[in-house]
Amino acid sequence: MNAALFTPKTLSELFAHIAGCAGEIHFVAGATDWIPRHAKGLSPDSAVIDLSSLEILRGIKKYPGHIAIGSMETMTALSENELLRAEAACLAEAAQKLGSWQIRNRATVGGNIANASPAADTPVALAALGAAVILQSADGRRELPVSQMAAAPGKSILRRGELITEIHVPIDEKRISAFGKIGSRTEVSIARLNMAACVTFGESKKAAASIFVGALGANPLRAEAAEKILNDGGAADAFCDALSAFAADAIPGRASLPYKRRAIRALGEDILKDLQAKAQKRGMSL
């Protein structure tokens, strides 16, 4: 028996449909990873759910205290969105650096999270921004921090029949952020390392940093020692040393460690420079 395609227009239609599905359920968003992965075919009885007609999964809207991003919004939409560029710059930058033009036109932020690739770009930025992922299934709704979405490399915590509907990004007008990535080449490249940093300026001018690093584990990892140095106004060298030590702790003995331990310093330098420039624009300094 062949796989059956279904294109729901509402979530209730979707949940009603999959209630009757016995085999695998495939939610298809941008399909940029899904097609190559399943090019050889699907197992019989698979249900393929095309999410493209679910209007509820679209939109980038500002609410008091947060921005809600529909899970079907594309990388191109994120990178070009004025609201995100102003209030969650690192996310727009991460979306901008993902894959190629063609991939960015199709790939979605929900897919980037659900795919659970350790090298994914937007989850790192979302983690630094403290974003929450809204999940829905026939059983109801739940909310999780983006940094807990991967169970293992390539495997998300999503339950059967559960999908990502929205991502909520907290906003704070005193926050600046930056994203950086090292791949195998300048563009069209999968991250060997990526990093996002947010700095929120407090009343007393003291900053609060949030720094996450990707491609060192299944989920983006929080670099707390580096955050502390930034909060204390420490030197760039100390900041990079802390990142280097952080990489060494994250992947001890891994063949790629000698490279990553050194390369992460570059990310640290670039992100600091970027943050300093952004702070300066607001009349602040790190």
Added chain:
Amino acid sequence: MSAERTFVGKNFPDPAAFEKAVGSYEYITDSFPDNALHGAILFSDRAHARVVSIDASAAEKIPGVRVLTYQEAPTERYNSGEWFPGQDDHPDELILTGHVRHVGDRVALVVARDAQTALRARELVKVTYEDLPAIVDPVAAEDAAHLMHDDGMKSFPGRIAYGDVESAFAKAAHVAAHTISTPKIHHAAMETHALYAAPLPGGGVEVRTPCQIAYGVQYTVARALSLPFAKVRVVKMRTGGAFGGKQEVVFEPLCAWAACVMKKPVFISTTREETMLATRTRAAAVCRVSTALDEDGMILGRKFDVIVDAGAYLTGSKKVMMAMGKKVPRLYRIPALDYSGRTVRTTTTPAGACRGYGSPQSHAITEIHTDLLCKKFALDPVEFRMKNLAEPFDDDPSGASNLGNIQIRKCLEVGAEKFEWKKLAAPSGDGRFKRGAGFAVCTHGNGYYKTIYHDVASMSFRIFEDGSAVLRAGLHDLGHSLTTALAQIAGEVTGINPDRITVLEADTLAAHYDIGCQASRGIHVQGECARLCAQEAAALLCREAEKLWNVSARLEKGMLRVGAEVIEIGEAVRQIEMKNRVSIDVLVEHRPETNPASCGVHFADVTVDTLTGFVRINKYLAVHDVGTAINPEAVTGQIYGGVQMGIGMGLCEELAFDAKGKPSARNFDKYHMVNAPDMPEVEVILLDSEEDGGPFGAKSIGEIATVPPAPAIANAVNRALGTELTTLPLTPARILEALDALEQKSL
């Protein structure tokens, strides 16, 4: 400067350029006959194993499916790089095999009525393997050779030597030695391998393939299937890039055999992964090279001890190893040479021809070594080369052809000036980003004259009754505008607009003989043949016109001047055909008596990020001596592409295999070439020079364009960092490893 020309030296775009750009140009995969069966090759997923059993029963239960296995395939061994009978390339390959020697080796062919069924049936074939040890290190491969092949051959040695090398080294003031490695590389033609074969009525087989040596395919298919040559028709199809990857026979004997067994046409197409793992690669090389200098910095002698990795089968890789050595006496004046090498087999994807045929490997070795030896003895790298480079019309001391009008010194002089070498030579940058410049000189051939291979091209030219013409030749245009260039040449001779000249390609039963698209012979040899052929046709036209009208006749601006009258060529041809009963059709066979050296120099200015190991190319200059550029835009196009390939060899392209023989990359997700954002602007200078023996003074560019980029970039990186990196490609990880080592040393 040469006489004013009408078509030669002008830009003629590829007539199919628009269709290719929009994707509507049809290749064999888009346009093979509907009645063909589809073949899906069952490739080994093991690096080295013996097939214990193969069970096709489930697959063959699907209606119309037939599984052809190694058990019933012909047992005649062949060498895929042997393109002429008696070349004595060791035959060690079979159409299908039960002893697989690399991931991607051919075990069976599943044939079905459509592609989907063939692929589904292939999944159902059960193969049980008994694993054998993988052999991946070429340096240790000789000792394990008996595990791979039972032909008793540990390796395939070769040597090129002249002069007294030992005494050159004994009396040297300076001696430097380095070990340099170059990687196995995927050709990455846009068109993956695909082909079609059909039984011919009355016996025999027709093979339609986008190949580079149709007559070589004919020979190997005839040999593998025990057919007379006359019963093997090979038709060269439109080709979406080749770069040497379609020079050797790969799937042709298999497809032809399947068509004979099935008594029906069979079409085989491969994916990128299959083309990457199961066809051919650039041969990896590792070489100990040493040079002896006198106190003035003149070269006294050079020694090479090289190992070339052929992969699973010998293929043309011994030829590649020898070709590497043949370049050495043709660039610098080297009074004494000992080039010793051996080609070994490993359980990895077979190597073979790849753009430059050993020349990029050879020059990477010598040019990186030359820069490092200059550094060691504090010699200026430009001055050192100016002292030691060949002069025009030098003889090749190894006995190969005279170098002809080699303008390598001029190339270097012009390039150093234009690139502002003196200004850029000193490295700069003291923080994270370090800048440096480098360059590499190079040479390449123009055919096979005065080598152990024969070089001959045969063409006929007929002028039609409307003054248009056809050049019938055994050509192979791979997308490099060869047919356009030959139309320009024939047009220049006759005055017929190249748009009105059709140039035909290889067909072993219908076209004239030619030894193929190899050895950079397209312009210098085939182009000259086209010129001679058009000239003969023009002479015949004039002779017949004089006979007919009893006045002198000559061609003038695309018209025929007959006495005081000027008539259209077509009109003259019509009259001559009717009244003289003569068609204006001539056959010319060209046996070249020259094989000069094309040459060039590439300069690169780079910035290295010492934290990430990324290399950014800031500025790039390519200076070439191609004699006359027949189609300048096509020449510069070849150079842009050659530089892109060469940067890949220098910085990122490598087909690596782990200790178990598993490939590190199977597609472009892991195998990275340089893409547009990382590609520098390439400035091109073509020297104004002419070369005797080539059409209107022209010589080759296609292969040499990819020869110097890798060493030029490696030299720039080494200069920027103060490193002595000698293992290509210079990946970020290798660069950081070298920097770590350097920093450890200075602590």
